[in-house]
Amino acid sequence: MTSQKHRSRLKRSALAAGAALTVVVTGSGAVPGTGAVAAERAAGQPSLKLVAASNSVTIDRWSEEGVHLDLGTYVTVDGAPLEFKVTRKSYKDPVVAQQILRDGTRTKTKKLPAGLVKDFSGLPGFLEMSITNAAGEEVRKAAETFCPNNASGRLRPDAPATSHYPEGCSTNPWTLGSVWGVEKGWAANTSRVDWDNPVDLPAGEYTAKVAVAKVYRDLFGIPDERPTIKLTVRDVSEGEGAAGLTSSTRSSAHHGSGHEAHATSDSGSTGHHYGPRGADAPPAPELSNALEDRGTAHHLGDGQGHTDGSRVAPALEPATKRPTGRAGAPANVPKPDLRSLPAWDIAITDGEDGDVPGKDYLAFSANVWNAGPAPLVVDGFRSPGKDLMDAYQYFYDAKGKQVGYTPTGTMEWDPRQGHEHWHFTDFASYRLLSEDQTKEVRSGKEAFCLANTDAIDYTVKNANWHPYNTDLSTACGEQNSISVREVLDVGSGDTYTQYRPGQSFDITDLPNGTYYIQVIANPEKRLQETNTDNNVALRKVILGGEPGARTVNVPPHDLIDAP
Numbered sequence: 001m002t003s004q005k006h007r008s009r010l011k012r013s014a015l016a017a018g019a020a021l022t023v024v025v026t027g028s029g030a031v032p033g034t035g036a037v038a039a040e041r042a043a044g045q046p047s048l049k050l051v052a053a054s055n056s057v058t059i060d061r062w063s064e065e066g067v068h069l070d071l072g073t074y075v076t077v078d079g080a081p082l083e084f085k086v087t088r089k090s091y092k093d094p095v096v097a098q099q100i101l102r103d104g105t106r107t108k109t110k111k112l113p114a115g116l117v118k119d120f121s122g123l124p125g126f127l128e129m130s131i132t133n134a135a136g137e138e139v140r141k142a143a144e145t146f147c148p149n150n151a152s153g154r155l156r157p158d159a160p161a162t163s164h165y166p167e168g169c170s171t172n173p174w175t176l177g178s179v180w181g182v183e184k185g186w187a188a189n190t191s192r193v194d195w196d197n198p199v200d201l202p203a204g205e206y207t208a209k210v211a212v213a214k215v216y217r218d219l220f221g222i223p224d225e226r227p228t229i230k231l232t233v234r235d236v237s238e239g240e241g242a243a244g245l246t247s248s249t250r251s252s253a254h255h256g257s258g259h260e261a262h263a264t265s266d267s268g269s270t271g272h273h274y275g276p277r278g279a280d281a282p283p284a285p286e287l288s289n290a291l292e293d294r295g296t297a298h299h300l301g302d303g304q305g306h307t308d309g310s311r312v313a314p315a316l317e318p319a320t321k322r323p324t325g326r327a328g329a330p331a332n333v334p335k336p337d338l339r340s341l342p343a344w345d346i347a348i349t350d351g352e353d354g355d356v357p358g359k360d361y362l363a364f365s366a367n368v369w370n371a372g373p374a375p376l377v378v379d380g381f382r383s384p385g386k387d388l389m390d391a392y393q394y395f396y397d398a399k400g401k402q403v404g405y406t407p408t409g410t411m412e413w414d415p416r417q418g419h420e421h422w423h424f425t426d427f428a429s430y431r432l433l434s435e436d437q438t439k440e441v442r443s444g445k446e447a448f449c450l451a452n453t454d455a456i457d458y459t460v461k462n463a464n465w466h467p468y469n470t471d472l473s474t475a476c477g478e479q480n481s482i483s484v485r486e487v488l489d490v491g492s493g494d495t496y497t498q499y500r501p502g503q504s505f506d507i508t509d510l511p512n513g514t515y516y517i518q519v520i521a522n523p524e525k526r527l528q529e530t531n532t533d534n535n536v537a538l539r540k541v542i543l544g545g546e547p548g549a550r551t552v553n554v555p556p557h558d559l560i561d562a563p
Helices: 004-027 035-040 214-220 289-293
Strands: 047-052 056-062 073-078 082-087 096-103 106-111 123-133 138-146 152-154 177-182 186-189 204-212 228-236 338-340 344-349 361-370 376-382 388-396 402-414 421-424 428-434 440-442 483-488 492-497 513-521 536-546 549-553
Touching: 047 204, 123 214, 177 186, 204 214, 338 513, 338 536, 344 536, 344 549, 361 428, 361 483, 361 513, 361 536, 376 402, 376 421, 421 483, 483 492
Parallel strands: 056 228
Antiparallel strands: 047 073, 073 186, 082 096, 082 177, 096 106, 123 138, 123 204, 152 186, 204 228, 338 361, 344 361, 361 492, 376 388, 376 483, 388 402, 402 421, 428 440, 428 513, 513 536, 536 549
16 A cells, blocks of 8 residues: 555645646537537536546556556536435435436426435446557456546636535445535546555556446436547656656545544555554545545635535634533524444454454444534633643534533543544443343443544535535644544544554454444433434444454344445
């Protein structure tokens, strides 16, 4: 895997290249949806077209890692926005995708064919790609998923200045609702870059041909145009600079979702298995280079104290001093609703640095999310020289005015490598229960730095499609901080992977059999919520094997097969 330093170096060059892509598209004159064709479109129906930003692309191959294919192909949208609402009623129900057609003040919905969209990662099999080498031999053929929320840019100066749609499509297995969209007059990158699985394409000259699959051409009225792109793959060593990289290059794979302060590096880069994106970090969403390179801590349309306008957000900076006056909040003030999700990414490990050698551990990922209708806002205030902060939960009315507060435990400084930030001590806890749920093994993870790492349901009331603190570089403070503010926004959840020392379950002396991983939100009920009946989630696991070679079998949870 690539080092974090290497990823950061590439990030700057990729950003410049991404900006150039939009210029190429705009300069080509390929602005769809104009003239008679647009006039014939049904009201609210967008005009879509597949275009290539450039006729040639150079991609760098670092050492023996392979390449990440971003060919600079885009779906352009004009005449009306391209918008989808994707939901499922429960984990027992299939995903249902609807296209939203907006014509002025009128809104219509059009259901996509049942079974076409199976999850929340995008439109599957949308882009068909064929790559041939210099001898004319086909070396790669693939059907790629298209996330409409991928990196996008304007086609013309009079298009909306910013996109109000979310960034990225969720790959969390427990997602319940998503909104996908491309603004009118914008274009969205069709590339799906899987950072953990590079393509084994040797250095050389290639020809890439791309097309939209027929099912989508028929469904959305997309012309059957098939851009051809000259692809050059070149070897680059670690010692070489990244200057001159063109339209597709590697960048940091951190979240918009994958917060770096929860983890020091991606899995594999340290030689340890710390879960899918590193210790305490979630699986990253499928984002293309340009979107990640914009800097996910500073989304378009966001800023101090405001978001995309879906609600009035509390200020993102902590208060200048501790709250005074009588603690409490009006009974009818909006409050968060914290909900636990079942565990996943479950695996047996023999421990990492700091664990006891020769023991068996059960590691897992867990998420607690906020179903709203209000964000969870917690401030910590430190007395000079103390290692703990006093924590307070804040409440706001519909206009964003602070109307109350309540003490809610403490925050503690975690000095361990990969953490090094302030943890809120009363957010969640984890237990491994026996089959009859009478005995338990408790995880050592009891304190958290809150971040909006995963979009769980952006269709709930007041969901914020552009949460600010999507990685821990934007929250949780420094060792010398005197106060911090941590926010879990409506619609988003915070994923932690329990692979760090002391976090996973020690199963060395547990007999084989059936157990349940229990995820508990707000375990001490110190946080005020609209509902505390949905704070516990269970995931069944079956332990087997022998000491030193233990196994775990994870049965599906309803329709979700995510071990």
